Amino acid sequence: MAEKxxxxxxxxxxxxxxxxxxxxxxxxxRPVIDYEKCTxxxxxxxxxxxxxxxxxxxxxxxxxxxxxxxxxxxGCGICAEECPTKAITMTPESSFxxxxxx
Amino acid sequence: xxxxxxxxxxxTDEEFVFPGNRACAGCGLSSLYRIGLKAIGRDAILVVPPSxxxxxxxxxxxxxxxxxxxxxTFASAASAASGVRAALKAKKNDHTRVVAWAGDGGTADIGxxxxxxxIERGEDFxxxxxxxxxxxxxxxxxxxxxxxxxxxxxxxxxxKQQQSKDLPRIIAAHSPAYVASCSAAYPTDFHxxxxxxxxxxxxxxxxIHTPCPTGWGIEDRLTVRLGxxxxxxxxxxxxxxxxxEMKLSSPSAKLLTKKKLSPVSEYLAPQARFKSLxxxxxxxxxxxxxxxxxxxxxxxx
Amino acid sequence: xxxxxxxxxxxxxxxxxxxxxxxxxxxxxPQTPLTEKLSVFVDAGELDAEYVAVESEHSAxxxxxxxxxxxxxxxxxxxxxxxxxxxxxxxWTAGARLPMVMCVVNRGVGAPxxxxxxxxxxxxxxxxxxxxxxxxxxxxxxxxxxxAYRLTEEVCIPVMVCYDGYYLSHTxxxxxxxxxxxxxxxxxxxxxxxxxxxxxxxxxxxxTLPGRRPDLDxxxxxxxxxxxRCLHTELRQAIEVYERVDSEFxxxxxxxxxxxxxxxxxxDAEYVAVxxxSMSNQIKDAVDELREEGIRAGLLxxxxxxxxxxxxxxxxxxxxxGVVVFEKALSPGNTGALFGDTRAALYECSSRPFLRNYxxxxxxxxxxxxxxxxxxxxxxxxxxxxxxxxGWIGLNR
Numbered sequence: 077m078a079e080k081x082x083x084x085x086x087x088x089x090x091x092x093x094x095x096x097x098x099x100x101x102x103x104x105x106r107p108v109i110d111y112e113k114c115t116x117x118x119x120x121x122x123x124x125x126x127x128x129x130x131x132x133x134x135x136x137x138x139x140x141x142x143x144x145x146x147x148x149x150x151g152c153g154i155c156a157e158e159c160p161t162k163a164i165t166m167t168p169e170s171s172f173x174x175x176x177x178x
Numbered sequence: 179x180x181x182x183x184x185x186x187x188x189x190t191d192e193e194f195v196f197p198g199n200r201a202c203a204g205c206g207l208s209s210l211y212r213i214g215l216k217a218i219g220r221d222a223i224l225v226v227p228p229s230x231x232x233x234x235x236x237x238x239x240x241x242x243x244x245x246x247x248x249x250x251t252f253a254s255a256a257s258a259a260s261g262v263r264a265a266l267k268a269k270k271n272d273h274t275r276v277v278a279w280a281g282d283g284g285t286a287d288i289g290x291x292x293x294x295x296x297i298e299r300g301e302d303f304x305x306x307x308x309x310x311x312x313x314x315x316x317x318x319x320x321x322x323x324x325x326x327x328x329x330x331x332x333x334x335x336x337x338k339q340q341q342s343k344d345l346p347r348i349i350a351a352h353s354p355a356y357v358a359s360c361s362a363a364y365p366t367d368f369h370x371x372x373x374x375x376x377x378x379x380x381x382x383x384x385x386i387h388t389p390c391p392t393g394w395g396i397e398d399r400l401t402v403r404l405g406x407x408x409x410x411x412x413x414x415x416x417x418x419x420x421x422x423e424m425k426l427s428s429p430s431a432k433l434l435t436k437k438k439l440s441p442v443s444e445y446l447a448p449q450a451r452f453k454s455l456x457x458x459x460x461x462x463x464x465x466x467x468x469x470x471x472x473x474x475x476x477x478x479x
Numbered sequence: 480x481x482x483x484x485x486x487x488x489x490x491x492x493x494x495x496x497x498x499x500x501x502x503x504x505x506x507x508x509p510q511t512p513l514t515e516k517l518s519v520f521v522d523a524g525e526l527d528a529e530y531v532a533v534e535s536e537h538s539a540x541x542x543x544x545x546x547x548x549x550x551x552x553x554x555x556x557x558x559x560x561x562x563x564x565x566x567x568x569x570x571w572t573a574g575a576r577l578p579m580v581m582c583v584v585n586r587g588v589g590a591p592x593x594x595x596x597x598x599x600x601x602x603x604x605x606x607x608x609x610x611x612x613x614x615x616x617x618x619x620x621x622x623x624x625x626x627a628y629r630l631t632e633e634v635c636i637p638v639m640v641c642y643d644g645y646y647l648s649h650t651x652x653x654x655x656x657x658x659x660x661x662x663x664x665x666x667x668x669x670x671x672x673x674x675x676x677x678x679x680x681x682x683x684x685x686x687t688l689p690g691r692r693p694d695l696d697x698x699x700x701x702x703x704x705x706x707x708r709c710l711h712t713e714l715r716q717a718i719e720v721y722e723r724v725d726s727e728f729x730x731x732x733x734x735x736x737x738x739x740x741x742x743x744x745x746x747d748a749e750y751v752a753v754x755x756x757s758m759s760n761q762i763k764d765a766v767d768e769l770r771e772e773g774i775r776a777g778l779l780x781x782x783x784x785x786x787x788x789x790x791x792x793x794x795x796x797x798x799x800x801g802v803v804v805f806e807k808a809l810s811p812g813n814t815g816a817l818f819g820d821t822r823a824a825l826y827e828c829s830s831r832p833f834l835r836n837y838x839x840x841x842x843x844x845x846x847x848x849x850x851x852x853x854x855x856x857x858x859x860x861x862x863x864x865x866x867x868x869x870g871w872i873g874l875n876r
Contacts, residue, residue: 079719084635085701085709086576087238088673089682092695094198095236102203122187129186129365130402132201132208138191148197152204152391153399166399221677223549232686239692239700241682246675248548249684250541251567257538261501261545261553262675264529268500268551274676292541295534 093148099133103151105166107144113163117141127155127164184366184373190216199242201234204398206362206388206405207308208234211279213365214306217372220245222275223262227255227289229281230315230390231308255280256292260301275376276303283313286322286343297352297381304375304382307345310390318393327455327463330393337454346385350419355380357419361387363405364429367416387414395450407445412467415474426478433471434479442467480656486647489617489654490556490582490640491516493624495526496662497580499554500669501546503531503539507561508594509644510584514556536561540568540581547577548683549676552628552669554579558644559586559593559600566604573608573710575684578631578671579638580624581609585756585807586644587842595843596644598755602808602816608710610638610717611785613755615741617647618654619782622734625657629666629724634717636710639785643757645843657732665731714786721783739788740795741780744770748777749800750859751832752851753792753821755781758805758840765851776855784817789824796821797828803858805851805872807840814868833862836869844873 107127111117115124120140128136135145136155144155156164182188194215201208207230218224224247226232232249236242250258259278266274280289285307293305312330313319320330322343329337350357355378360368368386375382389404391397396404408414409429416427426434433439442464446452484492490513494502502521504514520526529551533539536557543553557565562583572579583601587593601611612627614620620642627638642648673681687703694700701709718739725738743763745751750769752762759780769776779795781788796802802825804818813819818836825831835858839846850872857870 079723080716082634082713082716083709084576084672084713085706086673086683087685087687087703087706089236089239089241089685090695091196091241091244091680091682093196093242095196095240095242096198096200099198125186128191129189129213130209132203132205132212132401133197133199134193134195134212135197145197150203151398152401153397154204154209154402157399158402220680223675225545235682235685237692238685238687239694241685243682244680246677246680247682248545248675249682249686250544251571253537254541254544254568257533257541258545260531260533260538261503261542262549263545264501264531264542265546265549265551265553267529268527268546269549291534292538295538298534299532 098147099150100147103149103169105151105153106146106169106172107149107151107153107155107164108167109142109144110163110165111141113161114142115161124160126158126160130154130158184369186366189366189369192216194220194244196242196244199234199236201230202392204391204401205230206310206390206401207231209401210308210362210365210368210386210388213369214372215245217369218275218277218376221273222277223248225250225255225259225262225276225278227280227284228252228315229284230310231279231281233315252284253288254292255284255289256296256305259303259305260296260299263301263303278303278305280305280307281315282307282309282311282323282345283321286345293349294352297349297354301381302379304372304384306384306386308386308388309345310388310393312393314390314393327452327459329451329454346383349383353422354383356382358384359415359417360384361405361409361414361416362389363402363409364416367427367429371418393451396448400448404445404448407440410440411442411445412439412471413442413445426474434475439467439471481653482656483651483653484617485512485649485651486617486620486642487513487584487649488516489620490624490642491520492656493621494554495520496657496659497625497628497666498552499526499528500551501529501531501542501553503533503542503553503555505533505536505539505557505561507536507558509586509648510556510558510582512648513582513584536565537568540565540572543579544568544572544575544577547579547671550669550671550674554581556582556584558584559588562600562604563588569604569607569609572637574707576635576710577637578635578669580627580631581637581639582624583639583641584644584648585641593842596646596807597841597843598806598808599841601639601641604639605785605816608636608714609785610636610714612638612640612782613784614640614642614647615757615759615780615782617652618734620647621654621656622728622732625662625666626724626728630717630721632669633724634713634720636714636717641756646757661731665728718783718786718788739783739791741782743778743780745777745779745795747775749775750803750855751777751779751796751799752803752805752855753779753781753817754805755784755817756807758807758846761848762805762851764848765855768848768852769855774855774859787820787824792821792824793828796825796832798830799832801833801835801858801862803835803837803855805837805839805854809838809869818869835866837872838869839872845876846873
């Protein structure tokens with residue numbers, strides 16, 4: 077009798093975003109960047125990037141105009157707290173209620 | 179050759195952990211884990227015992243970390259890491275890095291035996307203990323590193339009555355290859371210490387102070403600020419120990435020549451977990467910190 | 480090549496021939512000479528392995544878990560309280576489907592403290608999901624270690640090779656040591672399906688929900704229960720695999736052929752004794768004696784205990800007049816462990832023998848061939864008269 081092939085099921089996971097789903101839905105406050113105050117945006121060159129450095133969730137892009145991935149940003153506010161020029165304001169998520177969401 | 183100091187500008191923008199994971203908003207560990215992995219790189223195997231990081235890894239079948247991770251039982255991070263290293267040696271692989279990431283509970287309490295044995299055997303891996311000062315993953319119960327007076331889920335009325343373990347010094351007494359202390363408020367310091375450690379053979383131990391908004395009772399946005407205050411008040415000290423010599427890292431070394439450090443009350447006040455700390459306890463803590471810095475000044479200046 | 484050596488050395492030699500790459504060692508009586516011999520092999524350059532002198536048994540198995548997950552062939556050994564101390568890891572290794580071999584040098588568990596032989600240690604771990612094979616003599620020890628590596632790496636289920644402390648570990652017997660080249664041909668190098676490393680990054684043994692959850696491609700991954708059920712069904716399938724491995728071993732080395740149990744005078748036996756481990760050999764003497772008295776006795780010297788070979792037991796024992804289960808372990812407050820398993824296997828048989836159970840040898844309590852004879856005679860006389868299970872041999876000696 078031929079031996080059956082074994083499945084050997086184990087809980088081995090592979091990496092991808094959104095294990096906890098769309099963590100942007102956790103937000104009560106949304107970070108809004110004022111690019112007139114934001115140093116790299118203002119200077120037009122790489123500079124500062126404290127928001128990118130301290131973000132626990134790697135949702136800030138290290139670009140001349142740093143951008144925040146709202147799909148996953150949890151709204152913790154560390155970027156706003158640490159920004160040396162106070163360019164980021166934590167704004168109630170409810171004020172964006174009219175926005176189109178996916 | 180002295181390596182270039184890492185800054186926000188020159189630090190790689192390559193990410194090694196995906197967003198949308200289960201870490202709390204504002205998690206101090208999440209912040210340092212992300213930076214730490216940039217220093218470790220992809221040629222690595224991580225070992226993770228039960229802790230907040232286990233939850234951050236994700237629920238099967240999706241993982242947040244882009245590296246290979248071995249999830250293990252609570253007491254065994256250091257011994258599992260020893261096994262990983264032994265296998266790599268047996269396969270003549272001397273380049274893949276082995277890094278254990280464990281919490282304060284998994285290091286100071288249930289995991290201390292395995293770690294102690296691993297150092298004594300001269301095992302070759304990096305052990306990072308992230309210290310949020312309680313068993314946060316299971317709901318904020320007191321651990322060996324919980325500071326005296328802290329309100330936790332099982333010291334809810336009177337606060338923890340006992341002192342905390344000075345874990346890095348306990349580890350240093352084993353004479354491992356390297357001991358360092360880092361903080362979520364100084365991520366590039368952490369990055370560079372990892373780089374330095376990974377260039378050495380033997381057991382390297384890095385203790386990181388990772389403020390926890392959930393367990394400490396602070397606003398999410400204050401994680402880094404509180405971490406900085408912990409250092410500026412002299413309560414938490416950043417240093418390295420090599421060949422028995424302790425060297426303060428620059429955010430703490432600066433304090434040697436400061437006339438007066440920020441008062442500890444400034445650090446304690448925003449934290450709900452210290453709400454029931456009586457005046458005398460705060461004063462006692464201040465005196466303890468002042469005495470510690472007197473000793474540092476007399477030894478290091 | 481024939482040698483005259485101890486059971487512990489037989490085990491160590493089996494590990495050496497199997498080219499174990501990572502050995503975790505924590506001393507515990509009566510296992511110590513096994514791990515000491517392995518350290519000599521390694522230091523003398525006879526075995527190219529990493530020898531990790533861990534600080535506890537829990538760590539010993541942790542080292543093996545780390546090592547096998549990273550793609551190295553691992554080994555450890557323990558006894559009694561050491562096995563109990565690593566119990567969490569025993570369950571973990573099986574659930575993680577990690578191939579490895581562990582020798583358990585059977586010893587009674589505390590409390591009270593005992594250093595002497597019984598089977599309570601490994602029996603207490605029978606529900607952890609490991610394969611358990613009990614060796615009866617030194618030849619079986621060395622051969623089973625080698626077969627165990629082949630088996631574990633095929634089915635991805637860890638294997639416990641158990642043998643009696645002192646009775647086997649410390650006594651000397653002649654046995655044949657297989658040639659290294661032949662073992663190499665029989666046992667290919669270890670390859671783990673989910674090798675940890677940068678090539679194909681995986682997170683092993685993550686938290687698993689009760690329900691199924693889609694993976695990154697949208698396919699439903701199994702939940703915890705599906706994964707545990709898989710261990711169960713594949714443990715059952717391992718019996719067939721072990722039979723094949725054993726017949727391949729026999730073809731190459733000339734020994735084997737009864738992987739599940741040794742049958743002694745079973746063909747026409749009306750009363751069959753069932754036992755695990757080295758006492759089987761002694762029971763053969765009892766069987767011979769009883770045959771001279773006209774009692775048609777036989778012995779089923781069971782080797783494979785987990786997965787419990789229910790089908791084999793049922794087909795072997797149904798239709799007999801009586802079955803007497805001798806064992807050195809019990810489920811306290813209930814009956815002997817092997818007795819319970821045997822009785823369950825026979826429950827649905829249309830022709831059920833009467834069953835008797837005797838506990839002996841706990842904490843190394845001495846036993847004699849006449850004890851086995853007496854127990855079987857007593858059982859034959861009582862027949863299917865109801866009685867309180869288990870009976871006890873050697874009390875107040």
